Amino acid sequence: MAGRDFLAIPGPTNIPDSILEAFRRPSVDFGSAEFASFVNDIWADLETMFGAYRVMAYPAVGHGAWEATLCNLLEHGDSFLLPQNGLFAQRWADMAVANGFDPKPIDVDLRRAPDPALIHDALVADTAHSLVGVFVAHTETSTGTLADLAAIREAIDASGHPGLFVVDAIASFATDPVPMAELGIDVVLASSQKGLMMPPGLSFSAISEKAIERNAKVSTPRSFFSWAERIDPEWVYQRFGGTPPVQHLFALRAAIDHIEAEGGIDEVCMRHRRLAAAARACFAAWGEGFEINAIEPTEQASAVTCIRTPGMVAGGIDVAEVLVTARDRFGVAASSAMLELTGKAFRVGHLGDLNEPMLLGALGGLECAFRAHNVSHESGLEAAVGALADG
Numbered sequence: 001m002a003g004r005d006f007l008a009i010p011g012p013t014n015i016p017d018s019i020l021e022a023f024r025r026p027s028v029d030f031g032s033a034e035f036a037s038f039v040n041d042i043w044a045d046l047e048t049m050f051g052a053y054r055v056m057a058y059p060a061v062g063h064g065a066w067e068a069t070l071c072n073l074l075e076h077g078d079s080f081l082l083p084q085n086g087l088f089a090q091r092w093a094d095m096a097v098a099n100g101f102d103p104k105p106i107d108v109d110l111r112r113a114p115d116p117a118l119i120h121d122a123l124v125a126d127t128a129h130s131l132v133g134v135f136v137a138h139t140e141t142s143t144g145t146l147a148d149l150a151a152i153r154e155a156i157d158a159s160g161h162p163g164l165f166v167v168d169a170i171a172s173f174a175t176d177p178v179p180m181a182e183l184g185i186d187v188v189l190a191s192s193q194k195g196l197m198m199p200p201g202l203s204f205s206a207i208s209e210k211a212i213e214r215n216a217k218v219s220t221p222r223s224f225f226s227w228a229e230r231i232d233p234e235w236v237y238q239r240f241g242g243t244p245p246v247q248h249l250f251a252l253r254a255a256i257d258h259i260e261a262e263g264g265i266d267e268v269c270m271r272h273r274r275l276a277a278a279a280r281a282c283f284a285a286w287g288e289g290f291e292i293n294a295i296e297p298t299e300q301a302s303a304v305t306c307i308r309t310p311g312m313v314a315g316g317i318d319v320a321e322v323l324v325t326a327r328d329r330f331g332v333a334a335s336s337a338m339l340e341l342t343g344k345a346f347r348v349g350h351l352g353d354l355n356e357p358m359l360l361g362a363l364g365g366l367e368c369a370f371r372a373h374n375v376s377h378e379s380g381l382e383a384a385v386g387a388l389a390d391g
């Protein structure tokens with residue numbers, strides 16, 4: 001096919017050329033002083049970007065950061081709150097159970113963010129302080145909702161509960177603000193293939209001093225994922241539990257530089273917010289056959305939108321087939337929906353290395369697929385153009 005295909009899935013995301021090129025560099029001796037200082041410089045930048053006391057890294061996908069965070073903070077049998085705002089929260093809870101931990105769900109309507117009042121009440125009810133803390137998926141990639149971290153912080157404080165505050169920011173880091181230091185978040189999880197615009201394979205737990213104190217007391221068996229050697233490593237090998245992923249680190253350097261060149265992470269988040277608003281203006285203009293899943297405007301994530309398709313369901317049009325047409329004929333890959341939304345919605349990722357014409361191209365490609373399948377809709381492109389031009 002001529003030209004470039006457009007990736008409008010919520011990860012892996014578009015990769016800037018400077019980051020792709022970083023992977024073409026030959027390997028180096030990771031034992032050299034030069035490489036050690038190269039990595040230490042990256043770490044200083046990462047600690048600043050996260051607002052963290054320390055940053056733990058794993059040559060692993062986001063699931064690795066999930067498991068590492070669980071087994072470094074929890075004893076077997078320990079319970080903690082984990083609001084069930086979508087599939088990723090569910091998978092994290094399943095992983096916790098498989099590892100011998102005891103997540104306590106908080107019910108969440110899949111069209112809404114977790115309710116801070118329910119978190120508050122569950123913490124107040126825990127008079128023995130047996131809950132280790134609140135673990136929450138910030139951007140729930142399956143539903144497109146965004147948790148209100150400041151409100152959850154307030155709920156924890158108001159409850160007087162001493163628990164930890166742990167945030168899965170895998171989809172939100174560098175797309176919506178995650179003010180770790182300001183909100184006293186104890187762990188922020190991130191992964192390379194979303195807002196960091198890299199290939200999958202490197203994930204992080206940025207941690208607070210309080211998290212380190214907790215970690216020192218926990219005796220759960222762990223080895224590769226243990227934080228102990230990663231906290232103040234004597235040599236670069238220890239940061240990664242083995243051979244440093246050299247080219248991923250070249251790419252991470254390029255990713256941090258790319259973010260800095262755009263004006264820093266706050267500026268990057270503002271771009272995501274602008275592009276997301278334009279995308280949603282388009283989706284809303286498609287008309288009655290479509291509904292943005294996240295019904296509260298303040299709870300809509302800048303990384304991804306889940307769009308319900310009641311019109312296609314009523315018309316007997318298979319949303320999966322429309323997505324195949326969008327991808328294979330019009331060069332735009334969007335994602336299917338998950339959980340009970342399967343077959344009744346689809347998802348558009350608008351994160352990573354993305355600009356205005358790329359977004360408009362992706363929206364246009366989706367509309368081409370709608371027409372090819374006789375999906376009843378108004379064009380939303382004009383609305384997106386308006387939002388971008390006025391925003």
Ligand SMILES: *Cc1c(COP(=O)(O)O)cnc(C)c1O
Nearest residue numbers: 061062063088139141170171191
């Ligand atoms: C993508 C994602 C994950 C899982 O990341 P993997 O790299 O696929 O393991 C976890 N949580 C959220 C919110 C995500 O978006």
